[in-house]
Amino acid sequence: MLWFLILALIGPWDSIMHAQGEMVVQREGTAVYHRPTCEQVRDVRDVLAMTRGQAEGRGLKAHPECDPSKNPQAGEGAAPAKPAMVLIDVGGQYYHRDKCEKLSSNTKRVSVTEAYKKHWPCRTCKPPIRPRPGKSEPR
Numbered sequence: 423m424l425w426f427l428i429l430a431l432i433g434p435w436d437s438i439m440h441a442q443g444e445m446v447v448q449r450e451g452t453a454v455y456h457r458p459t460c461e462q463v464r465d466v467r468d469v470l471a472m473t474r475g476q477a478e479g480r481g482l483k484a485h486p487e488c489d490p491s492k493n494p495q496a497g498e499g500a501a502p503a504k505p506a507m508v509l510i511d512v513g514g515q516y517y518h519r520d521k522c523e524k525l526s527s528n529t530k531r532v533s534v535t536e537a538y539k540k541h542w543p544c545r546t547c548k549p550p551i552r553p554r555p556g557k558s559e560p561r
Contacts, residue, residue: 444474444490448482457488464506465519467548505533506550510541522547 446455447469449462455477456463462485463469472480474490487493508517509529517537518525524546534550543549 445471446474446477446488447471448477453482454485455482455488456485460485460488462487465550505535507531508534508537508549510537515542516544517541517549518544519547519549522549 445458447458447463448455449466450468450470455472455474458471484490509520509522509525509531510517511526512528512530514526516524517532517534518529522544524544538551543551
């Protein structure tokens with residue numbers, strides 16, 4: 423009988439601990455945290471990664487679109503993340519972020535997976551790289 427009570431208590435505790443272990447990112451100089459797939463931090467460089475529990479322990483608040491009480495976690499009914507898009511120089515050998523200084527005027531927007539087939543990531547703007555097989559899309 424006691425083990426039923428223990429299992430009933432462990433179940434919710436396990437889900438709370440799992441939620442607290444969700445990885446989030448904070449833009450330097452702000453007091454909010456974001457999920458890595460949030461559009462606010464998708465192509466931003468100066469971010470700090472931590473668990474949600476660590477972020478809340480530092481007094482950070484969830485970005486409204488990343489708030490777990492308002493939006494479910496990925497894998498819990500949320501829509502899949504959009505594939506990361508980059509620009510390729512038509513006729514060139516590199517792919518870039520939107521505002522890279524090395525971009526030519528003749529560009530084409532493609533997914534990272536498509537760009538990676540024939541192009542190298544730019545060393546100046548450091549665009550996202552393709553996902554490893556079996557992994558999700560890059561951030």
